Amino acid sequence: MTMAGLDGAESIAEYYRRFARLEAEGRSPTYETLALAVAEDRDVLEFLSGLPGDKQQPNLLFAAARHIAGEVPNIDILRAVSTSHADELATVMLERRTQTNEPGRCATLLPAMAMFSGPLAIIEVGASAGLCLNMTRYSYDYGTQRVESEIPGAPTMRCSVLGGEPKLSMPDVVSAAGIDLNPLDPANPSDRAWLECLVWPDQPERAERLSAALDTAVRFPVPVHAGDLLVKLPDVLDQVPSGVTPVIFHSAVLGYLAADARKTFVRLMHDLDVMWVSNEAAGVVVDADPPTYETAPFVLAVNGEPVAFTHPHGAWIDWTG
Numbered sequence: 059m060t061m062a063g064l065d066g067a068e069s070i071a072e073y074y075r076r077f078a079r080l081e082a083e084g085r086s087p088t089y090e091t092l093a094l095a096v097a098e099d100r101d102v103l104e105f106l107s108g109l110p111g112d113k114q115q116p117n118l119l120f121a122a123a124r125h126i127a128g129e130v131p132n133i134d135i136l137r138a139v140s141t142s143h144a145d146e147l148a149t150v151m152l153e154r155r156t157q158t159n160e161p162g163r164c165a166t167l168l169p170a171m172a173m174f175s176g177p178l179a180i181i182e183v184g185a186s187a188g189l190c191l192n193m194t195r196y197s198y199d200y201g202t203q204r205v206e207s208e209i210p211g212a213p214t215m216r217c218s219v220l221g222g223e224p225k226l227s228m229p230d231v232v233s234a235a236g237i238d239l240n241p242l243d244p245a246n247p248s249d250r251a252w253l254e255c256l257v258w259p260d261q262p263e264r265a266e267r268l269s270a271a272l273d274t275a276v277r278f279p280v281p282v283h284a285g286d287l288l289v290k291l292p293d294v295l296d297q298v299p300s301g302v303t304p305v306i307f308h309s310a311v312l313g314y315l316a317a318d319a320r321k322t323f324v325r326l327m328h329d330l331d332v333m334w335v336s337n338e339a340a341g342v343v344v345d346a347d348p349p350t351y352e353t354a355p356f357v358l359a360v361n362g363e364p365v366a367f368t369h370p371h372g373a374w375i376d377w378t379g
């Protein structure tokens with residue numbers, strides 16, 4: 059780890075300004091203001107310059123400071139944590155990752171899953187705490203139509219259908235398992251607190267959804283195996299009962315892979331006798347030219363063929379078929 063000089067601090071400042079402009083603006087005024095303040099704050103920039111490049115992200119800094127301070131930081135809190143508790147803050151940032159688990163995405167995954175008949179074994183690669191693996195334990199409100207879980211009191215995921223006619227029904231899931239480099243445990247208070255810190259302020263509906271999904275996961279634990287998705291997948295596939303169709307899925311994961319690993323994974327999906335659902339930013343798996351939406355969408359694809367554009371947190375689906 060090297061201490062960057064003034065130039066390093068300047069480029070981190072620009073990184074935080076870019077985050078404020080391109081990611082936080084219109085989504086979280088709190089983080090937009092905070093990121094702009096960091097860009098002008100010598101103490102916080104000095105702290106960040108002592109971390110490896112891949113650990114200087116705004117999301118990671120803000121979540122770690124929140125984890126330590128017990129509240130969403132403003133610039134005064136952030137400066138206090140990064141000076142008086144610098145070692146503790148660095149430890150959290152080095153040990154933790156941005157592993158946001160968004161159960162709202164299940165509402166946009168469900169219509170793809172509903173395309174497959176028969177009993178399904180769903181396998182999520184990059185599952186984080188496994189909250190999307192509990193998709194049949196949530197109910198869904200698509201505005202004009204609901205899909206009900208059999209679980210009494212199941213949390214409801216809300217999603218608008220912007221276009222097309224997706225099949226809105228509960229898939230017949232008989233087994234579920236995940237893989238993650240670093241599985242988080244919904245029953246572990248520290249992991250739970252970390253997941254809560256990753257949800258941006260100004261988005262209370264996401265915090266409520268996460269809390270309800272974590273409670274569901276404690277009631278209905280789903281195994282998430284530790285390891286790299288390319289390495290672990292054969293073992294997990296071996297455990298699929300016979301007569302059951304394996305469906306491998308992922309959302310907001312393949313962007314973390316190096317280009318070569320991503321290509322290997324896509325080739326594997328075509329070579330294996332499995333169904334494959336991907337929900338990733340445009341260009342990550344499927345080259346697509348989405349129409350203009352308020353938020354840059356994900357592309358939902360089945361066996362490599364695009365079927366919909368989706369809101370990255372599951373707020374809407376635009377089914378193209």
Ligand SMILES: C[S@@+](CC[C@H](N)C(=O)[O-])C[C@H]1O[C@@H](n2cnc3c(N)ncnc32)[C@H](O)[C@@H]1O
Nearest residue numbers: 157158159160184186238239286287309310314
């Ligand atoms: C942004 S989270 C998304 C979690 C979940 N798919 C969702 O949509 O809520 C990405 C997850 O992918 C995991 N991940 C990244 N690269 C991985 C790899 N090579 N093998 C297994 N998991 C990986 C990370 O640890 C993280 O938990």
